[in-house]
Amino acid sequence: MTGIDPAIRDAVLAAIPSLRAFAISLSGNVDRADDLVQETMLRALANIHSFQPGTNMSAWLFTILRNLFRSEYRKRRREVEDADGSYADSLKSQPEQSGRVEFEEFRTALAKLPPDQREALILVGASGFSYEETAEICGCAVGTIKSRVNRARGRLAQILAIESADDFGPDRETRAVLTE
């Protein structure tokens, strides 16, 4: 075969916007995310023979990206993310100040989740994968994904509840105790 099969090339191209969104949600940094996407494309095309035609190309690409991120994460655990704010700068449609603050709060809260919970929540809640597809991407049981998503939602609610309670001042300690 010469060149890249046009159908595969088109499928890879079509997946790029959501692969980037997933990578940015995982890493919190646009440059790292784009490097991850590029590495994913290179791996995918180098291993295209291991892709089974007729199966979900998007899920296959997400699996590659997820595994790349996880191996990178193990190397750079707990690095301070997005110190230069490049991610925030890249997002244009948050004109309203209170919206921006909320958005930043959410992003910070998301970053506090353990990676296995964060990836499960994003794949189910934003990428639109089913629990079954998400389980396949993450290489674990469907029940594990369901419990990770539930824990992620609970933890985010806890973090965001405490933060919004902060806005009202005096209630803070009470609420922190209640949501502990």
Place this chain on the structure above:
Amino acid sequence: MNKSMTPAHTDATLGREIQHKIGEQLRAQYDEVVSQGIPDRFAELLKRLDDRNEGEAS
């Protein structure tokens, strides 16, 4: 957030509001990136790989 929020709000109400918000924020953040489309670097990379593969094919 909601300025009219009073202590009368139960934690359960707060929980539902927050869950709704979490879903919205998650999708908003994600869709914002998706809407940026395909950056040139990726289209160019694919083109380069395509050309190279063609050049290497025997």
